[in-house]
Amino acid sequence: MTRRLVELSHRIEEGMTTYPGIPGPVLGVHLSREESKKHYAPGTEFHIGTITLAANTGTYLDSPFHRYPDGADLSGLPLDCLADLPGLVVPCTGTPVIGLDHLRGLDVRGRAVLLHTGWDRYFGTEQYFHGHPYLSGDAAAWLAAEGAALVGIDSLNIDATPPQGERPAHSTLLAARIPLVEHLTGLAALPPSGFRFHAAPPLIGGLGTFPVRAYAVIDG
Template sequence: MTDHRASFDARITFGNGGDLAVHGFRVDLPGPDAAEDEIAALFVASLGLLMTDGVELDNVEIFAEPHKGTRGGPSDRAAQAAPAAGGALVELARPPADGGTYLVAPGGDLTGLPLARTAELPAVVVRVAGAEAREIGVGALAAFDVRGRAVLLHTGAPGGGRLTPEAASWLAGRGASLVGTDADGLDGLDGVGGSAALDVLLAAGVPVVERLAGLDRLPPTGAVFTAAPPLQEGVGRVPVRAFARVPEA
């Protein structure tokens, strides 16, 4: 099968200020019909860029060429290190006096939620606290391998950043096991956009944990996350005690 790559110019803006421009950059593609948003995500992943707010591509050319091993690309076969079994436990739940921490189950029924989707998940922490933008888009996520992981959004505020529906689809499509946030909800407090991101994730079978605490105490990768709910038939949102085990230094 023929390999394909893309060449392009790009300008990236970051949520915490600043920008980056490149010319003639190349990434591996899964096929000749890759869309520009997929190329942009591969570009961000290849450089491991964090807090990316937006990516603009120009002069995109797709051509046949052997893959060079783009990070996060189709030929990237790097083994993911398993999180260490030992380490300290970190409390991530808010106390009841502060409103608690909640898990929302797909289908509105906790009995249909496998433990594998909520317990002992390798975690990635996406830090967007202090970002100027109010939205969390694909650019903020693209640097992370999210398959089989708990993706924890560290927004730093109850209102937090609003996860866009496109970003929710990206997470679901790449196999995230769970999405959590320290905000009161994925869609912010102002109700802008309704509950689109939450609906996208639940429809894809991805549980969501809201109102987390202590995400600043977790490393970007390497922690193991748990927020297992009780088995309650016909109940879709319950308080949980979320926690993580962090690797020893």
């Protein structure tokens, strides 16, 4: 049996824009290689870098604390809802709104449900920020009722982003303790099912969102 790993995350780079209004990451150096030579034996050197970034950068995971003050933060999410989840890809390309018609009849219980819109092809361009596909409120309610373990999307936001700022998908899914992963990429490389999904953030207390290295494992 062969095993294949599929990258599902965007590369984080200095100054990148993930979401309008959120500052891009800034890379720095705590200890340069040249400076480190003063502390180690000849021929031995190290680089210790720093990074300042907003939690909503690149491909990231939302925990319930992102939406609710009493919800589980990153450190409160068990690994079994973040890693080694059976995955399911829902094809949603060419549609502005992902509704119940895309989901009815699917077995989502205990699965990472990944909404493949194809919008990731615009990541890094101005078009990515405008007219993106999103999940409807009733579809989010259905996923929560049917027991999805995690929901991901390869788009700017799992909700519509109008000026009034309503976020029914975030509100419903995070209230049900279902983590969200936004700004995925590479979902076209996955089969409809038969793979395992991983997207575990660092174990940080008091933070609701953080970048992840999302990937899939395909056996056979």
